[in-house]
Amino acid sequence: MSDPMRPPVSHQHPQTASLRSDPSRPRASLRTAVVWEVLQDALDRRVKATGRQALDVLDTGGGSGNFAVPLARLGHRVTVVDPSPNALFALERRAAEAEVADRVKGVQGDAHGLFDVAERGGYDVVLCHGVLEYVDDPAEGIRNAVAALRSEGVLSLLAAGLGGAVLARALAGHFKEAKQALQDPDGRWGQGDPMPRRFTAQQLTGLVEGAGLRVGAVHGVRVFADLVPGVLVDTEPGALEALLKLEEAAAELSAFHSVATQLHVLGETTETSET
Template identity: 40%
Template sequence: MARQLDEQIAGRFPVGRRLRVLDVGMGQGTQALRLARAGHQVTGVEQDPTMVAAARQALAVEPEGVRERVRLVEGDGRDTGVHFLPGSFDVVLCHGVLMYVEDPDALLAGLARMLAPGGLLSLLVRNADALAMRPGLAGDWVTALGAFDSTMYANRLGLDVRADRLDTLTSTLAGIGAPLHAWYGVRVFTDQAADGPLVPEQRGELQTLLAAEERAGRTEPYRRVAALLHLCGVRG
């Protein structure tokens, strides 16, 4: 997904431009730090104190130049209008957040308002049109059958959360003035893979695996059955 985001940034903004980035629901700050290392000014918003502490710890070991480019805000992503002026950012990230929001329309509208004209909105969501894939491939036929007509699922943490449909988000993005520009599938082949680092003998396969995932995430019909969708909207 990082490669997809970098591709969209490179295609939309002049090379070398230092962008103003807002990362809503930044978690432990992986994307925020990566973009700050690339020279961008990044503001991360996160409401979970544990995640904020992890992000601060990760930031503390970065070079001074990177630390100066990152601002961390402990707060709810639905309150961006309280913290920032409209049009304050060139790029807004909202990755892995919408599944925890019962009604995402207000959140998305608020994020779109944060974008300057021509700004990029990057969303990573669970794919509601492929919810039957994970239980089906695991042989859980009861859950698979129930997933066809649902947008709810139990995640790996055991929480009941929500997924989004591509057509619905496409309509929503058009309605908030940040119409869909590009979209990709994420975790087409690897959704069943165990979490954790690769063992040494597997690391040589990593680049091949990533190349296969990257290709599938851009190719029909594979991208439509991906576990996650990466959508990029552009502020008009």
């Protein structure tokens, strides 16, 4: 599995800040900024609720550590479960370079056999980013992720959005493919589509609620970023910052969820929502 990828908050996550200021990775910041803002807010609330500065985080399908290593740099303990040995090797190298190898553990496995390699009920936060698109049974994948949470915990779910794919195919002039994606049960535009499955916001929230969690927030990710010419973002002064702010402003508006490339859902245990 590959690494994919809120209400306004006053602070800025350090990883988001570094991506914003790195001119060599403009697209990376657009793919992750909104998710980082939401996730950081959730982590802060869990730290406050537990009284522990270091949380136990499970990153299913976490690959080479795009989220795991920055979380470890914040002091959290992260277990990454991924089926790819190459990705786990890259994770080990990245964690060592970031000097957080003692807080990052990589194990080979997948969402369906999660508890062969991860502890049931052992984590404060579970990341399920870019996983549901590939599993045979998304509902089972979510149930396993939720079962890995402690009695009070948070699920961060990131998955491909149907509307963004339909819009992208239509704007590219592939109208038949756009219609095919719109009507296909898995949201695929044809046999050449590299994405096995896409979701609507309603489908994702239904999966989260069906697994027993309360939906804390839903955000659209990459609402505009994939539609804007790369040359504009890379060369126009101030364009990246302005586009990031636009993405953040649109992310929490339900009107834009239907056209986002990805959808992020934050699920919380009922105990968490009542504290």
